[in-house]
Amino acid sequence: MAFRKLRADILFTGKELLYNHVLLISEEGIIEDILPFPDGMEGIETFTGILSPGFINCHCHLELSHLKGAIPEHTGLTDFIYAILTRRNSQVHTIDQAIALAEQEMLDNGIVAVGDICNTPLTLPQKQKQQLYYHHFIEVTGFNPAIAEQRFIQSQQLYQQFRQLTEKTGGHVSMVPHAPYSVSPELWTLLQQFSGSQLQTIHNQETAAEDEWFKHKTGGFKAFYDKVNMPADHFTPTGKSSLQSYYHRFNSKQPVILVHDVHTTTADVHYMQQLDQEQQRNSWICLCPNANQYISNTLPDIPMLIENNCKLVLGTDSLASNHQLNIAAEIRTIQAFYPQIPLVQLLQWATLNGAEALQISHQYGSFEKGKQPGVILCSSDLQSVKRII
Secondary structure: OOOEEEEEEEEEOOOOEEOOEEEEEOOOOOEEEEEEOOOOOOOEEEEEEEEEEOEEEEEEOHHHHHHOOOOOOOOOHHHHHHHHHHHOOOOHHHHHHHHHHHHHHHHHOOEEEEEEEEOOOOOHHHHOOOOOEEEEEEEEOEOOHHHHHHHHHHHHHHHHHHHHHHHHHOOEEEEEEOOHHHEOHHHHHHHHHOOOOOOEEEEEOOOHHHHHHHHHOOOHHHHHHHHOOOOOOOOOOOOOOHHHHHHHHOOOOOOEEEEEOOOOOHHHHHHHHHHHHHOOOOEEEEEOHHHHHHHHOOOOOHHHHHHOOOOEEEOOEOOOOOOOOOHHHHHHHHHHHOOOOOHHHHHHHHOHHHHHHOOOOOOOOOOOOOOOOOEEEEOOOOOOEEEOO
């Protein structure tokens, strides 16, 4: 069998940076080997920059792509949510076109797999084209206990539509809670009893108002529920942070991706890690820095998360809260605020860690024999990304 021989200034394997090495790969993109660059080897394709496995986008809302530029920056989370609720409906052909363009943008930016949040069937037609790997997260919401069963049935129906898609095209599907402040205990119980989901994800501590709501039943979410005429009489504050109020509700051994984590503290991390150990659970922290900047001009305490050995991955969130769907741009933002974080660590979050979080590391995330992770070329400053295979 003939193999392509790829060489660049740097070869990132998913785990380490190599210099003067050659990647052997089949025309179909299956990894054969990584070899030290020998004198006299012929037929080598040489590139300037970094050769890397394809990027993994662990958190996206593809169905919101038509809202690009529709919501002002720095509104804060509760006003952003209100804008989504009031503006997400549009003409179907406009939504379809925006979804197709957004998926192409991810392809162009070297993304090969996506954890995509789904509240509607709008992305189904585009996903049938099988251009990217998707884990479809069917998001369940319902703060009012009286509508828990109704909302759960609606989400189950959407889950079945995406399950039928995965049976034809591959990928996986889960039913997941939207956020701690939008899922009633009754709805949590229904989710716990649902056997069709394994991998879970949740929007976690994206705003300080979330912790204030759980601790004191005051702040931005109280104003939000009043604004949308949603009764909150049933809710009793726990006196604890948001994460420490809900995290125990995930089932034992059920892996979880916690997204945003802007206001997650050391105490929250220790609580999470203790429960993970007791319940034999794997958890990942998904950073979406450009969305955090867009919505509230904030960032998580990433050095604290690193110091506490959190497993970190990257996401883009939606075009409603971001100017692009580009994992390299997320890395550049982290570098701008935290230049001390090594490039090899950032690239691993974008590749192997993401593949492990989405449970697809048997195929994606690293250059290992037999895998088909995609090959991308990044400039040394990550300003440009090009798909090679």
